[in-house]
Amino acid sequence: MADTVLGKHQLEKALYEENKAVSSGALKEENPLDTSTDFRIFCDACRRGDLRVCQEQISGGVNINARDQFDYTPLILASLCGHYEVAQMLLEQGARCERDTFQGERCLYNALNDRIRNLLLSYDYSKSTDPLQPLAAHITALLTRDVPKTADIAVHTGDTTLNLHKFVLSARSPYFAKKLAAAPETTTWKLASSVPSQSFQTCIRYLYLGDAGADLGEGEEEQAVLTGIDKLSRLLEVPQLFDNILGSGDRRQARQRRTEELEKGSGQISAWFRENVLRYKVVVESQKADEVKWDRDNEIFADVLLRADEEDEDDESDLHAASEALPAPAVRRTDGPLNGIPIGPLASHQPSRSPSRKHTPRTSTLFPCHRAMLLRSELFATMFASPFRESQESAHLHIIPIDCTPAVLEIVLSFLYTERANFSLDKALEVLRVADMLFIEKLKQRAALLISTLGNGNASLVDTATTTIDCDTEDDEVINIYDIIRAGWDTRVPRLEEFGARFIAFRLEKYIDEPEFKLLVQESAARIQKRQETDTVELIDDIRYYLSDRFRLRFEDSGLDGMMNEESNGAAQGENSDDVRAIPQGDEDYPDLPDIDGGLSSARASAAAKDSAAFEAQQGVVRTLDGDIAGDEFALDAMNYQILLGKIEVLMESLGLDG
Incomplete structure (x- = not known):
């Protein structure tokens, strides 16, 4: 064991070699310095525990693993300041915390409590730093998946046959892209016998985003x-x-090459998805959609x-118009015998459609x-295997209807x-519903995260830590909270x-x-059944x-609530104090205003209310x-x-419920 411990000079040499590799560009710095305004706002939000601003900055493309001028990463700031929810969100979005790195050990050491420290330890490299994994x-598993x-x-290739996918080959290899574009009906391809099968299998594994650095044999075979x-x-x-197979280096360099290859491969598939799908x-018109034939x-x-x-926006208006547009009896517009043929137009109560309003x-x-x-969805995987x-x-492609709007289906795809x-x-709410319907758990959790972080509107979780929320404003009502809670029940998302x-x-005072x-x-x-x-x-x-x-009374059993009750009783008794009686209450301060019907005039009442409110604000009355x-x-x-x-008790009694 003693032989594995590095001396001080060895550590200094390793650090020097690492800095040299970073300076030369051979090694990419995992926590680059970022002095931009957006990153500063992001770090400030992590320091305060503002989930909403953090999510907005991440959606805007800020580097979640960068560091500020004081060498603090967002994850270190959230952990140091004790914001568990922010630290969890950062880890879910790809923040790195590795024990064998300087920043990772620093993050663990500075965690405010064991709850955050255990959270950091629960996220290993493959989970926290490889969001594309x-x-x-999935793409690599397609090589060995036979059903469906x-x-x-x-x-x-010689004595081996590989069943592959044209769209993957076309997206990843310019050679296959040109060959398959010229002959899309191709179903077989034979490799020259002079190329070893293992060489081609290694290339295919690389194209399918797999690790190409497998065992290549020894000696002449290698x-x-x-x-x-x-x-x-x-x-x-x-x-x-x-170049990647021949590339040498330590574990960190190999991991960096792997990450870069995943990013490149994902980018190629993303570009192919946009340019083709x-x-x-x-x-098409909905009534003609089933008639589409795609070879x-x-x-x-x-x-x-x-x-x-x-969504058909005309349905409701058309139904309303149809209910009002009932046939009415014709009315004669000319004089003469009733059995004669009327001359001129007949008046009708049925409204005519305006030329400018077309259905x-x-x-x-x-x-x-x-x-x-689509196999990444459990619903489609079961459907195609059944x-x-x-x-x-079939000769033409099957059409599968999905109960959502095209915009949401595009997000899912x-x-x-x-x-x-x-x-x-x-x-987000419709994405959540569709992801639950298709059994795409990760997308469902992402939609839930977006709702829970941005759903507070202009009031972040930091703002709601106080009791001064203005419930009369509509700025915060960016969501229907009743729909959110019901969606949480239906989709089984505790968040x-x-x-x-x-x-x-x-x-609560607004909703109760x-x-x-x-x-x-x-x-x-x-x-509850x-x-x-x-x-x-x-x-x-x-x-x-x-x-x-909300009211900082979570430790009621410790006697804090008793102390608060005493103070509240004292405050209630203080209503008759001299300061309170000094608040303008009647007409004596407004002798010049006329008295209507022996009561306080509206002008006098308004002036008294304004003066009273101003006096209370000045005296600090709450x-x-x-x-x-x-x-x-x-x-x-x-x-x-x-x-x-x-x-709450009154509400529960009125509903006949206990608890």
Whole structure:
């Protein structure tokens, strides 16, 4: 064991060699210095624990693993300041924390508590620093996956036959791109017998984003394999393959080359996806969508069509117009016998359609896709492996309808093909629903993360840590919180349930009296089958928890609530103090205003209210949710907390629920 411990001079030499490699460009710096304004805003948000701003900066393309001028990475700042949710989000988005690196050890050492430290330790390299690894693993697994059958070209190499996919070969190799574009109907390809089979298998594994540095044999066998790889790399126009196999270096350099190859391969597949799948999507009228015939032998090698229908905005207006446009009896416009033929137009109560208002037919979008990539969805994997119609061969491509809009289906396909999905908050809920329907767990969690971080609108989690949220403003209502909570229940995403309960708890005075909130509480209670009298309501329990967090009363058992109750009682008794009586209350301060009907005039009342509010603000007087005067902000929190708890109890009693 003692032989494995490096001396000081050895460590200094290793650090010198590393800095030299970084300076020469042979080794890429994992935490580059970033002094841009966006990165500074990002670091400040990590320091404060502002999830919303962090998510906005990440979506904007900021480098999550860069460092500031003080050598702090965003993950170190979040861990040091004790923001568990921010640290978790950074790790989920690809922040690095490796124990055998300086920044990784520094991050672990500076973690504020064991909860954050254990979170950091739970994320290893493959999970935290390789966001493209799931995509690469899926594409590599296609080489050995026989069911369902997705290969469309067989390559024969001596005594070995490889079943491959044209779109992967075309996206990764310029040689195959030109050959298959000229003859897209090709189903077989034979390799020259002079090239060893192992050489071609290594090249194919590289094209399928696999690790090409496998065992190449020994002696003459290794030389023959390397010669074949060199020849094939030039033929397939992928010269970097041979360079990577021959490249030497330590583990860090090998990992860096692997990361760069994954980024390059993912970029090639992303470009191919945009230039083929998205470029050749077809928009047709919905009633004619099923009549589209797409040949199986096509130049983009698609083997299935996915259909998404646009929402029909004219449906509701047309139904309303049809209900009003009932046939009315004709009215004669001329004089004469009643049995005569009327001359001139007949008046009708049926409104005519304005020439400028034309009914727009509903449209559908057909996306040409590849079943090999759709297999990343468990629903499609089961569908194509079963005896359903969609898994059977046919002269034309099957059309599979997806219950979503074309914009959302494009987001889903982008994720399946590229592992990337950028979408706004207004589409996040539908993306969540479709991802749950298709059993794409990672995309579902990404949508839930977006909702929980951006759903607070202009009020971040840092802002909601206080009790001064203005519930009368509409700026924060960027989402329907009732839909979010129901979506969390339907899709089984605890993150959304917790977010919804917290969102309502910090705005409870706004929602507590709404009829839809009562309905939501009843739905939460009904989620417990065979409900007993002692069962509580999960939503109410969560709201109570976050309500105590809002008013800093999470440690009620320690006696803090008793102290607050004493102060609140003292504040209530203080309503009759001299300072309170000094607030203008009546007409004596406004003798010149006329008195109407023996009562206080509206002008006098308005002036008195303004003067009273100004006086209270000047004297630092604070009022509770019920309008009572509190002694100070600490007493205000205690009194408001009890008021809201009382409203919850009243609500539960009115619904006939316990807990």
